[in-house]
Amino acid sequence: MTVTPAAVTEPNQPPAPRRSLVAALATLAAVACILLVVVVLPAARSDPYTRQTLDLTGSATDGGRLFRLNCAGCHGLAAQGLVGPNLHGVDRRKNDRQLIQQVVSGRTPPMPSFQPEPQAMADLLAFLHALP
Ligand code: HEC
Numbered sequence: 001m002t003v004t005p006a007a008v009t010e011p012n013q014p015p016a017p018r019r020s021l022v023a024a025l026a027t028l029a030a031v032a033c034i035l036l037v038v039v040v041l042p043a044a045r046s047d048p049y050t051r052q053t054l055d056l057t058g059s060a061t062d063g064g065r066l067f068r069l070n071c072a073g074c075h076g077l078a079a080q081g082l083v084g085p086n087l088h089g090v091d092r093r094k095n096d097r098q099l100i101q102q103v104v105s106g107r108t109p110p111m112p113s114f115q116p117e118p119q120a121m122a123d124l125l126a127f128l129h130a131l132p
Contacts, residue, residue, distance in 0.1 A: 049118060050100050056122035063127025066120055074111065079131055084111060088131050096125055 046054075068077060074084035081087070094102065100121060106113025116124060 046097070049104070049121075050097055052118040053100060053121045053125070054096060056119055058119075058122035058124070058126030060123070060126040060130040062120075063123035063125070063130075066116070066124055067127050070114060071124075087128060090131070091129050099125060099128060 067075075067079070071084075072079075074082055075087050076082045079087040091099065102108070102111070103114050103116070103121065103124065
């Protein structure tokens with residue numbers, strides 16, 4: 001008859017708690033999933049910058065000034081489109097979060113990533129909304 005070494009060297013240890021370990025891991029995974037869905041995804045959808053920007057009231061006049069300085073080279077002075085697309089009615093194609101992403105992300109080269117202050121971003125949004 002053979003005796004397992006573990007039983008010989010560690011007589012006081014209970015047998016490996018496999019079941020409860022698996023259950024604990026499953027619980028941990030479930031909690032992680034719930035946290036991801038409840039906390040991380042909404043936060044990613046609305047990061048502090050976006051939330052702060054959306055809480056501000058923008059000025060289309062100031063936004064127009066920023067637009068002529070930063071954006072008109074590609075989108076045209078009247079946002080009629082040049083290298084970049086015509087932006088008239090862009091707020092019907094994209095919601096505010098998507099417009100903010102478009103400006104800050106740099107995900108669609110050659111359009112660069114801009115880092116406007118939240119107020120400046122709110123002004124740009126107001127300008128885009130004011131386009132016919
Ligand atoms: C270097 C050129 C360039 C500059 C500068 C630029 N853009 Fe763009 N922009 C583009 C191009 C190119 C696209 C199209 C990207 C794509 O979808 O592939 C685009 C797309 C966009 C769109 C989405 C249009 C749509 O139909 O969905 C918005 C909104 C926009 N730009 C706003 C801005 C604003 C606001 C600024 C200034 C802060 C700016 N852009 C500066 C080149 C530029």
